[in-house]
Amino acid sequence: MKKIFLLILMSLFACSMFANGNKEKAVSKGPVTLKFASWSIQEKGAQEYFEQLKADFEAANPDIKIEFNGYPYGELKKQVLIMANAGESPDIIQAERSWYSSFVTGGYVADLTKLLGSDYINDIYPEILNDMKVDGSIYGIPWKASPFVLFYNKELFKKAGLNPEVAPKSYEEAMMFAEKLSQLKDADGNQVYGLGQTTGAVPVSGGAVLSMFFSHGGGIMDASGKVNVINDGNRAALQTLKTMYEKRYNPEGAKLKDLRNLFAIGRLGMYFDQLWGMTGAYAINPDLKSSVGVTNPLSGNGAKPGSTLEAHLLLVSEDSPNKEAAAKFIKFATSPEQMSKYYSITPFLLPMKNQVAKAPKYSSDPGIVPVLNYPETIRSVVKNGEMENVFLALTTAAQAVTVGGITIDTALEALNTEVKNLLKN
Amino acid sequence: MKIKKYIIIITTLIMGIFLLFPLYWLLITSFKHNMDIYRFPPQFIPVNFTVDSFKSVFSDNSVLNYLFNNVIVSAGTTIVTLLASALAGYSLSRYKTKFGTIVQTSLLSTQMFPIVGLILALYVIFKNMGLINTKLSLVLSLCAITIPFSTILIKGFFDDIPKSLEEAARIDGASRLRTFVSVIIPLSKPGMLAIGLYTFMQAWDDFLFAITFILKDGNRTLSAGIAMKFLGEVSYDWAMVTAVSVTGVLPMFVLIFIFQKYMVAGLTAGAVKG
Amino acid sequence: MSLKQKTGDTIFGTILLLPSILIVGGFIFLPVLQSVFYSFYNFKLTRRKDPLIWNNFENYKNLIDTGKLQNAFGITFKFMIVVVVVVLILGIIMALLMNQGKSQNRVKRSLALLPWGTPTVIVALLWSWMFQSEYGVVNFILLNLHIIKEPISFLVNPDTAIWSVAVAATWRQLPFMFIMILAGLQNIPKEMYEAATIDGASSIQNFLHITLPFLRNVIRSSVLVAIITNFKQFPLFWTMTGGGPMGTTETLAILTYKNAFVNLNFGVGAAVATAWLVVLIIFSLAYNKIFKEVEY
Numbered sequence: 001m002k003k004i005f006l007l008i009l010m011s012l013f014a015c016s017m018f019a020n021g022n023k024e025k026a027v028s029k030g031p032v033t034l035k036f037a038s039w040s041i042q043e044k045g046a047q048e049y050f051e052q053l054k055a056d057f058e059a060a061n062p063d064i065k066i067e068f069n070g071y072p073y074g075e076l077k078k079q080v081l082i083m084a085n086a087g088e089s090p091d092i093i094q095a096e097r098s099w100y101s102s103f104v105t106g107g108y109v110a111d112l113t114k115l116l117g118s119d120y121i122n123d124i125y126p127e128i129l130n131d132m133k134v135d136g137s138i139y140g141i142p143w144k145a146s147p148f149v150l151f152y153n154k155e156l157f158k159k160a161g162l163n164p165e166v167a168p169k170s171y172e173e174a175m176m177f178a179e180k181l182s183q184l185k186d187a188d189g190n191q192v193y194g195l196g197q198t199t200g201a202v203p204v205s206g207g208a209v210l211s212m213f214f215s216h217g218g219g220i221m222d223a224s225g226k227v228n229v230i231n232d233g234n235r236a237a238l239q240t241l242k243t244m245y246e247k248r249y250n251p252e253g254a255k256l257k258d259l260r261n262l263f264a265i266g267r268l269g270m271y272f273d274q275l276w277g278m279t280g281a282y283a284i285n286p287d288l289k290s291s292v293g294v295t296n297p298l299s300g301n302g303a304k305p306g307s308t309l310e311a312h313l314l315l316v317s318e319d320s321p322n323k324e325a326a327a328k329f330i331k332f333a334t335s336p337e338q339m340s341k342y343y344s345i346t347p348f349l350l351p352m353k354n355q356v357a358k359a360p361k362y363s364s365d366p367g368i369v370p371v372l373n374y375p376e377t378i379r380s381v382v383k384n385g386e387m388e389n390v391f392l393a394l395t396t397a398a399q400a401v402t403v404g405g406i407t408i409d410t411a412l413e414a415l416n417t418e419v420k421n422l423l424k425n
Numbered sequence: 426m427k428i429k430k431y432i433i434i435i436t437t438l439i440m441g442i443f444l445l446f447p448l449y450w451l452l453i454t455s456f457k458h459n460m461d462i463y464r465f466p467p468q469f470i471p472v473n474f475t476v477d478s479f480k481s482v483f484s485d486n487s488v489l490n491y492l493f494n495n496v497i498v499s500a501g502t503t504i505v506t507l508l509a510s511a512l513a514g515y516s517l518s519r520y521k522t523k524f525g526t527i528v529q530t531s532l533l534s535t536q537m538f539p540i541v542g543l544i545l546a547l548y549v550i551f552k553n554m555g556l557i558n559t560k561l562s563l564v565l566s567l568c569a570i571t572i573p574f575s576t577i578l579i580k581g582f583f584d585d586i587p588k589s590l591e592e593a594a595r596i597d598g599a600s601r602l603r604t605f606v607s608v609i610i611p612l613s614k615p616g617m618l619a620i621g622l623y624t625f626m627q628a629w630d631d632f633l634f635a636i637t638f639i640l641k642d643g644n645r646t647l648s649a650g651i652a653m654k655f656l657g658e659v660s661y662d663w664a665m666v667t668a669v670s671v672t673g674v675l676p677m678f679v680l681i682f683i684f685q686k687y688m689v690a691g692l693t694a695g696a697v698k699g
Numbered sequence: 700m701s702l703k704q705k706t707g708d709t710i711f712g713t714i715l716l717l718p719s720i721l722i723v724g725g726f727i728f729l730p731v732l733q734s735v736f737y738s739f740y741n742f743k744l745t746r747r748k749d750p751l752i753w754n755n756f757e758n759y760k761n762l763i764d765t766g767k768l769q770n771a772f773g774i775t776f777k778f779m780i781v782v783v784v785v786v787l788i789l790g791i792i793m794a795l796l797m798n799q800g801k802s803q804n805r806v807k808r809s810l811a812l813l814p815w816g817t818p819t820v821i822v823a824l825l826w827s828w829m830f831q832s833e834y835g836v837v838n839f840i841l842l843n844l845h846i847i848k849e850p851i852s853f854l855v856n857p858d859t860a861i862w863s864v865a866v867a868a869t870w871r872q873l874p875f876m877f878i879m880i881l882a883g884l885q886n887i888p889k890e891m892y893e894a895a896t897i898d899g900a901s902s903i904q905n906f907l908h909i910t911l912p913f914l915r916n917v918i919r920s921s922v923l924v925a926i927i928t929n930f931k932q933f934p935l936f937w938t939m940t941g942g943g944p945m946g947t948t949e950t951l952a953i954l955t956y957k958n959a960f961v962n963l964n965f966g967v968g969a970a971v972a973t974a975w976l977v978v979l980i981i982f983s984l985a986y987n988k989i990f991k992e993v994e995y
Contacts, residue, residue: 039657039658040658042642042653042654043657043658044654044655044657044662069640070642070653071636071653072636072652072653072656073656073657073658074652074656075636075652077960078637078960079636079637081744081960081963082544082545082548082637083548084746085545085548085549085744086548086549086552087552088552088557102961102962102963105745106743106744106745106746106963107745107746107747108745108746188464188465188466190465190833200855200941200943201940201941201942201943201944202941251832251833251852252832252852252855252856253852253854253855253856253943253944254832254855256659257659257660257661258831258833260659260660261463261660261834262463262833264460264463265460265463265464267833276659277659279659279660280657280659280660281660283459283659283660283662284459284460284463284660285459285460318746319746385962385963386962388961388962389957389961389962392942392943395943396943396944396945396946399855399857399943399944399945400945403852403855403856403857403944403945404857404944404945421765433796433799436792436796437796440789440792440793440796440811441810441811443870444810444811444813444814444870444873444874445810445813447814447825447826447829447870448813448814448817450825450828450829450836451821451825454828463834464834465833465834465839466839467834467836467839505722508718509718509719509722510719512715512716512718512719513715513716513718513719515715516711516712516713516715516716517716519712520708520709520711520712520713520715521712522709522712522713524713524716525712525713525716528716528719528720531728532719532720532723532728533983534976534979534980534983535723535727535728535731536727536927537927537930537931537975537976537979537980537983538727538731538734538972538976539931539933539951539952539955539972539975540931540933541933541952541955541956541959541960541968541972542731542734542955542959542968542969542971542972543727543730543731543734545744545959545965546729546730546733546734547726547730550725550726550729550730565722565726566726568722568723568726569722569723569725569726569727570727572719572722572723573719573723574924576719577920578920601707601708601711602711626815626816629816629818630818630819632818632819632820632934633933633934647818648818648819648820648821651820651821652820656824661824663828666824670817670821670824670825673818673821674813674816674817674818674821677816677817678809678813678816680816681809681812681813681815681816682805682809685805685808685809685812685878686805688878688882689808689878689881689882689885691882692878692879692882692883692917
């Protein structure tokens, strides 16, 4: 036994020899190269914009070079973690809002409060800034932002005898609309779904479910900041979800991608999504553009509408030797001029006041106007490394009361135990 | 007798449909427009036949480059695996030592460990060897996965070759290595071909290593490239995904058509005797 | 045999092993040891590394107390056993069918092997596409054959999700099993059957007394490969269900991944992997022993 243990120790020693190979990095004097890990840079349609962004930035800053490291959306977080653990962290990281807590609590990303300066930071809408704050500091800059807005198909509204220019304000209203919409049939004779809400087993769906909780006056924390999911708001939200399932308004356990597909082909009347999600629907059906309406999150049970912040963030690695340069790049990429260009390829909402002020086209875009005041709906979510698992637990609860056939109270009990266990609170 | 015949025909038919229909579906989907892909009832024959997806797949060289890289990595893995496992298999078959038995068991048992649990440590090793972003890193990690099983198979072949042949060669004065190269290797060619094909297929299938160790598009292999280019955040471009898949699967099919004969022959020659 | 020759043999035999030892040892064995080691420590995937502290099996205790480990083992075993048994039975049937008659039908055999040439990532996408609830072709076919009345959300329904993944796994693995067994069948001397038939044996008797015993070895090795493949199955689950719905497809591989890379608890992820390594090693030892005993 002793021998085996010795053997293990020795091989581990050999491992760490491997691991300590070349820790010291040569400090180069020439131009600084910033590695930017992102999934957006290689996606169809965006490549040209990013090449231009790189060229513009390098022209304005001859001493800084940008190197794009593209990874698939689903792999980027794991990849950055692996690289950072090997001491090769990229300098700038594009991140999904739901990964933010992992990166911050893991200590991987730099405090940007001083790096970017208070003028820049205070330009972010206060509700959004509030959601980014961890103990008073911020570690990420919202690049693209959005709440879970409601999209609706005006053509289908007309067919169902609804006024295409009037969006629902509340869940109660939306359910009435959904009833009418679900009477419709598409060209092939399939039933049209009335109201789509994602519940698939991915973290982003958990954010959507939590937004639904918020909008019904619920949430996962009570007033004193303790985990408590057993409340009337959440009960009402799950009841709405259950009704949507039973009346077949909502496709079962759909991921956002499924909802976008169905919306694109006219088999879904209304659904909740991030603003840029519509890009996916347009990719399938470009003719859809003229008939899409959008509105802010709905109110349920008379509560104030609310949503999680959905955002692509820009983070700077704590290990980066060139944090100043990275901050410069972030400022450049989020400048009103660059954001206007980026916004013309893919729709999203601007998270900074200055950006909005300098983009008249944005403030008058009929696709934006109804949700221009979106920051008011953003609710701050607890920052905890386990947050992604909490989101997954939320989808489990949503699946439980629908396809699982479990009662709402039982599902909430289970969710409460799980979230308490995860957040250790 | 007639009933038996019918049962055979029906079973063959059902199996055939189960195995081939998904591929047919992949193929025809790649010839549909994106709007038609989501139609229900689905179109079993494309109504608005289009080759647009293929055109845009071949509009730049990236997909061809992914394929090329995949061939290089898989071929490299196959060669190294065959060499290493032929040597090891021969050792385990002829020079039975306690050490060999230990090696055999530990090699095999490592195969049971999930790759997601290894990837972190492997990245550090390749980083320190300066191999991140090289095809060599993929070849080495894939070989580590394929060698153990190939060794066991090859050992099976060698066990079947009568020892008297080598003894004769040794008495004639040939060295151990010479005996191995000139007597044993030629006799086990069919088996080597079969194992080579098996290894190639294993390597071709890799996704996790390629996505982790390769950071630049120019060195990516097929599965990783597909994920990178076509499995976007907001949607999967199905027409493109299917078109790329068809492009990527075709060379495999050609390979199977050419080599399946050797596969059966090779396995028959001895490996199956274990 | 002279002593000198014996030493030479030992040296030569060891040298032959070296390349394999170096590659497998360096790129799998050491990382495995490292992970096993971490499974006993509070190893988090954070930037600032806390000093490694032996945490007295805390990682394992946590997994067992929350029931996650047992649950994942249950799901993984269920999946593995069903897929292996189905693949084996279908593989034998297919091989018997293809071994009929004299024609070595190259085209037929190659076609049967095609799914094997399809990368697993594509398999996962293809089957999730076909299983889609609203526009999936499987629902269409089943509805039209009047096997089901309502479309089924195969990957979303907790009762069907794991079996849908199993279908995709079977599809990919069946061809390899088939070719292995076909090779085994062609190894059986024809005279055996002729002799048995003269003695008046039925085809079922032939199958039980000649075919199966001859196939024992090929079945042993290919089933072991199938067991390991399915135990390790990650890409199919990750792409098709991601562990959902309601955790009904949260296998050991998914649990490892989630712990290591979702909540950065690498020690716990390593503990899952280690527990499974131990179980598989015991299993394969027992497996080989059982087969050996059957042999004699």
